Amino acid sequence: MEQTNRKTPARVRVLREEILGWRTYQVPDSTGMVKLDAMENPFGLPEELRLELGRLLAATAINRYPDAGAAKLKDHLRASLGLPVSAGLLLGNGSDELIQILCQAVSQPGAVVMSVDPSFVMYRVCAAVSRVDYVGVPLREDFSLDVGAVLERIEQCRPALIFLAYPNNPTGNLFAIDEILAILEAAPGLVVIDEAYHAFANRSFIGHLSEYPNVIVMRTLSKLGLAGLRLGYLIGDPAWIDELDKLRLPYNINVLSQVAAGFVLEHSDVLGEQAAEILAQRAIVRDELGLLDGVLVYPSDANFLTFRVSDGPSVFDGLRERAVLIKNLHGAHPLLANCLRVTIGCSGENQTFLKALVDTLSRLGGTLG
Numbered sequence: 514m515e516q517t518n519r520k521t522p523a524r525v526r527v528l529r530e531e532i533l534g535w536r537t538y539q540v541p542d543s544t545g546m547v548k549l550d551a552m553e554n555p556f557g558l559p560e561e562l563r564l565e566l567g568r569l570l571a572a573t574a575i576n577r578y579p580d581a582g583a584a585k586l587k588d589h590l591r592a593s594l595g596l597p598v599s600a601g602l603l604l605g606n607g608s609d610e611l612i613q614i615l616c617q618a619v620s621q622p623g624a625v626v627m628s629v630d631p632s633f634v635m636y637r638v639c640a641a642v643s644r645v646d647y648v649g650v651p652l653r654e655d656f657s658l659d660v661g662a663v664l665e666r667i668e669q670c671r672p673a674l675i676f677l678a679y680p681n682n683p684t685g686n687l688f689a690i691d692e693i694l695a696i697l698e699a700a701p702g703l704v705v706i707d708e709a710y711h712a713f714a715n716r717s718f719i720g721h722l723s724e725y726p727n728v729i730v731m732r733t734l735s736k737l738g739l740a741g742l743r744l745g746y747l748i749g750d751p752a753w754i755d756e757l758d759k760l761r762l763p764y765n766i767n768v769l770s771q772v773a774a775g776f777v778l779e780h781s782d783v784l785g786e787q788a789a790e791i792l793a794q795r796a797i798v799r800d801e802l803g804l805l806d807g808v809l810v811y812p813s814d815a816n817f818l819t820f821r822v823s824d825g826p827s828v829f830d831g832l833r834e835r836a837v838l839i840k841n842l843h844g845a846h847p848l849l850a851n852c853l854r855v856t857i858g859c860s861g862e863n864q865t866f867l868k869a870l871v872d873t874l875s876r877l878g879g880t881l882g
């Protein structure tokens with residue numbers, strides 16, 4: 514109707530109704546702050562590698578489309594992972610894009626995507642964008658898997674797709690292997706084990722892939738030190754990977770990322786040393802946090818620590834006033850009440866964080882409980 518058209522803005526008429534109610538993904542401004550909010554590796558590449566990379570990138574033809582199949586980069590990945598040629602490999606513009614592709618792939622009436630709550634928010638976000646129902650099974654209070662509840666929900670909902678982050682974000686812990694195996698046995702569809710923090714946990718389900726053809730392992734180079742390149746990947750049965758590949762946009766990995774990631778993978782010893790330093794720092798920060806009155810720190814197998822205080826939002830604000838940016842988890846899920854998450858940085862950043870935390874806590878004068 515013409516009249517309705519004149520009154521109702523076009524975007525309200527043509528956009529999917531639910532989009533109008535969504536919020537844009539928020540990334541806080543970190544200018545001038547010690548940035549410990551996004552699980553980035555604090556270390557850059559050594560000077561000589563950066564210069565060499567600069568020369569390589571300068572010689573890269575940015576006027577041409579990238580290799581659509583990223584064959585060279587895949588060879589580098591296979592070599593660095595020791596993957597057989599028979600394993601399927603799919604690259605994404607960050608694993609976020611792969612989560613989106615997976616949700617799109619199962620998007621049909623009645624389909625369910627399942628994970629645990631709290632876990633990585635993009636599972637829920639991508640399910641919503643793809644109009645698939647999302648079922649999040651609550652973790653136990655200590656953030657362990659409530660395997661009985663998960664199995665029950667699997668039986669009820671018959672999920673097309675299950676995401677399990679191993680270790681989990683934002684809680685940092687690894688779920689028990691036998692409990693995950695029970696889920697793999699019971700799942701009627703695809704299960705994706707998200708190993709974004711593999712470099713810090715050193716445990717993997719890649720070895721189980723041949724036993725479980727309906728399991729895919731997802732990884733990313735982001736937490737390892739290449740967050741800016743945006744590169745994630747899926748490893749699994751080519752029968753699955755080849756179907757998912759049909760949903761990938763042809764040139765999703767840009768040519769600079771292909772070249773840069775290939776180069777860094779040739780020098781992966783550097784990233785390995787950096788990960789080892791981050792692990793050493795994690796132990797230091799965990800011990801120091803553990804000594805603070807009013808701070809309960811949870812076990813972590815990732816490059817971050819999740820901890821609980823008596824007033825999470827106030828502590829978060831106090832740190833921000835002291836130019837330290839971490840992540841406020843309070844409000845994200847009932848189990849995360851008054852929880853905060855700090856990424857492990859380099860020694861200086863961690864000490865700055867700890868000092869700012871001690872200051873903040875003494876200013877607030879709060880103790881737990």
Ligand SMILES: *Cc1c(COP(=O)(O)O)cnc(C)c1O
Nearest residue numbers: 607608609633682709733735745
């Ligand atoms: C950070 C993170 C990702 C996303 O990584 P990108 O490759 O940077 O998109 C995926 N899964 C989990 C659990 C994460 O914490």
